[in-house]
Amino acid sequence: MGDSGHDSAADGTADDLRSASDEMLLLGIRMRDETALLALYDRYSELVFTLAARMLDDREAAEGLLEEVFLRCWRGAASSDRAGRTVPGWLLGQARSRAIELRRERAPGDRSPARAVVREADSPDATESAGASGDGQARPAADDPERTLVVRALAELSPPQREAIELAYFDGLTQAEVAARLGLSIGTVKVRLRDGVRRLRALLGPTLDGHRAGAGGR
């Protein structure tokens, strides 16, 4: 990711930090080391950009949002107000909040989805689908274990649950707005969101909890 066209002065040291933990990089950012910021950017820019591009359906706007999020990180926000979130979780939260603001500035009152709701979770070959590079070139995503797990978990939800969650999360709709969009009662939407999230947590929780806990010798 991002191996060419990088800033020459910062690249060598950013590469040196490739194995550093997120917390180490935040520490570096607090010490005003731009190589630490670039290492964090190299690690998570694709993830943040993916969410921004999905929510805004506008690559140029998504790149502007990406810059805003990492600039906010550079100014120290990620170190001071993460409220216990992981670093990628904080970055995604920042991106999502800003994307919702931009959507509402762009089209007040328009709560239509930025893109058609992703339906790939219905496909058994979902994890074999391709993503898009900065040059618009497709590239394989099948070797991403996180993506495989999440796509499979989403496929376990009922289609109505999945639809409600995707409208709420990726389109930034409140549950009342989801209800209006789908022509359902708010009660029905609440139940779909609640049960869907609980089901996802049941499916993904053991993986999350065991991601680091399974090592022996401690």
Place this chain on the structure above:
Amino acid sequence: MMHATLNDRFHDEPPPGEPFDRPIGGGAFEEPLHDWLEAYALGALDADDRERFEEHLPTCDLCRADLSAHVRMVDLLTYSLPPERPAEGARQRLVATIRSDAASPPPPRSTPAQELAAVLRSVPPAAARPAPGPARRQVRPSALLAGAALALLLGLGAVVGLWSVTGPHASPEVELLARLPGGRVLSLVGTGAPGAAATLFVVTGGSRAELVVDGLPPPPAGRVYQLWFGEPGQPLRSGGVFGVNSRGDGLVRVALPVPLDRVAAVAITQEAAPGVRAPTGVHLLDWTPNGAPVSK
């Protein structure tokens, strides 16, 4: 975690106009605020409900306990999208922006490790690990600064990125100290376990070490992984046995059986549980100063 009260009643979707459509908080019953947790984590509450839930949060141990897990799970949803990569120019624009950002201090002169090394270099080891004894040492400003840096680091270490694209990591304080002068960071590589890698972080003097393993397949039943250390002219000595989780990740605290300055080789083999006195398996991953094969 399921909760009693009205949850069970609402386990299935109500028909339109049924319970959840009643006004919240003022009807014949009050919808339990804990049932708002999922919508809150998704960011799907409207402003008034969000404010009300945030007033409720500090008063409810149950909600606080569940919230972080819900939020972590919701954060994963983006991983379900086909990844999209920003244009290369976006990174360059970010560099230009931070260099011209009025809210940012001047560009740094060195890497984080160098910055911290400069601070910690003048601090006796006791600053990192308090020495026993009643003597009171005169505290220098540099020691205060180093203490603050280390306290910051240890504080940050409490927040672990559980879902990191770069796999498991050593404890932040071990990683930092291993990267400072006197510490060692050894990368173990090899062809015995394709796709696997391991890094050994050893803090100054070898008093603490952690092995981070990434992508090593879980061993078969009755087998374990064993870590070995070699010094010149001596047979390999065991540094302990370990397992990995289902993802092949491991984070192992290691007690070096060889003085750090004499470590000439490190290797990982798979052996019969509970471990053996001398390695019998092939070296799945190993490290030597010049990359030469490790001799048994």
